Amino acid sequence: MYFYGSTGVNKNGNLEIGGVDAVELARQYGTPLYVYDVALMRERARGFKQTFDELNVTAQVAYASKAFSTVAMIQLAEEEGLSLDVVSGGELYTAIVAGFPVERIHFHGNNKSREELEMALDHRIGCIVVDNFTELELLKTLCREKNAFVHILLRITPGIEAHTHDYILTGQEDSKFGFDLQNGQAEKALRIAMECDSFDVLGLHCHIGSQIFETTGFLLAAKKIVEKLEQWKIELSFEAKVLNLGGGFGIRYTKEDEPIQPSQYVREIITEVKHLAEQHSLKMPEIWIEPGRSLVGDAGITLYKVGSSKEVPGVRKYLAVDGGMSDNIRPALYQAKYEAVLANKPLAKANQTVSIAGKCCESGDMLIWDLPLPEAGEEDILAVFCTGAYGYSMANNYNRIPRPAVVFVENGRAALVVKRESYEDLVRLDLPLK
C-alpha cells in the first residue's frame, strides 16, 4: 500500500492521518467524512513556490479554488502566500469572507455575469481573466460606469490537445473557453483591450487541461504564445508582463498513474519560457500558474462506513458504503479510479476482490470497481485516498443526501472546518406549496 504525506499506520494498527487516528475521526465526526492532511497541502504549496524562487523567476502560484473552496482552505492558501483563482461569484464570496487579500485574486470564467464582474470590480480584485468578446465589452461598459481600472489577462486557446480525459481538456481549438490564438480572435481581443483606458492588459492566460502527466503540452503552448507575442511586439508594441500557463498538473490516484514531480513541471516550463523569450528577444514575463488538484488532491481522504453487501455468484461482490456519487462524482463522471483500504485494518492481507458501491439510487454510483480488500463488513471504515480535489467541491445533494463534514488534521490535532449538512439544511430554502 502506498501512503501519502503524513498518512500511515499507528500503534493500534489503524490508519493515521496527520497524527490522528482515522477510526477515531470517523467515530467523532461521523461518516462520510473528508479528512485533509494539512502538512501535505503546505508541503505542496511550498514546493511550487520554492522551485520558482530557486529559478529566480518572478511568479504567482494561484490556488485554483474550484478544486476545494472553503473558508479554512482559502485561509490556508493565504498563510502559504499563494494567490487565488476563483471562477464564480460564490468562490469570490468565499475568498472575501475568508479575508483573502483581494489584490492576489484572479477571476476566471467563460460566462461571468454582470453582477459577478461588478462584485470583482467593487472589491478591486487583482486581475480579471477575460474569456470572450461578450465579457470584454461588458467589462468595458462596467469600468466606464464605475470609473474603475482593472488589470486583465486575455485567456487564449492555443490549439493543444493534452493527453487526458475529453471532459477535462480545455486548450484545444474546439473549446468553450478563451480566444483562439490561431484564427485571429486573440489578436482582435488584444487590440480592443489595448484601446480601453480602463484596462491594463498584463498578458495572456492559457490552461490546456487537467490531470496532465507530462510537460509537452505546456511547452508547446508556451512556444505558440511566445511566437505570437514576438509578432505583437513588432506590430502592436505590446509586451506581456505576465504569462499564466494555468494548472492541470497530474497527481497519482492509483499505481497506474505516474506523474512527474510538481517541481519538474515548473522547472521544465520555466527553462523553456526563458529560452523562448531570449530566442524571440522578449523580456522574461512573470510566470503565473494555477494548480488546484496538485495542491490538495492527495491530501484528502474520504472515510466511509461499510454497510450492506451483495454477492452476484460467479460475477462479483458489491460492498456498499454510506456515501457515493453525492460526495465523489468523479468515478461516474470521468471513470476516475481510486485506491482504498480499511482504516481499522489497513495492513490486513487482501483476500477478496470487491466493488465499492455508493448509496445513491443509480447503477452508475460505483466508487471503485474490483478493489482488493481483506474480509470486510458492516461497521468497518473504508478510507478512499486522494479525494482532496473535486470531491467536496463537486458534492451534491442527489437523493437528498446531506453533504459530509470536512476535517483538517495536522500535528496530531483535528479541526472541523465544514460542518456536516443536516436534514434541516436540506429543506432550508424550500417553501411550502401555499
Ligand SMILES: Cc1ncc(COP(=O)(O)O)c(C=O)c1O
Ligand atoms: C482555468 C483553470 N485554471 C486552473 C485549473 C486547475 O486545474 P487542476 O486542478 O487540474 O490543477 C482549471 C481546471 O482544470 C482551470 O480550468
Ligand SMILES: N[C@@H](CCCC[NH3+])C(=O)O
Ligand atoms: N473537475 C475535474 C477537473 C476539471 C477542472 C476544471 N477545469 C476533475 O475532477 O478532474
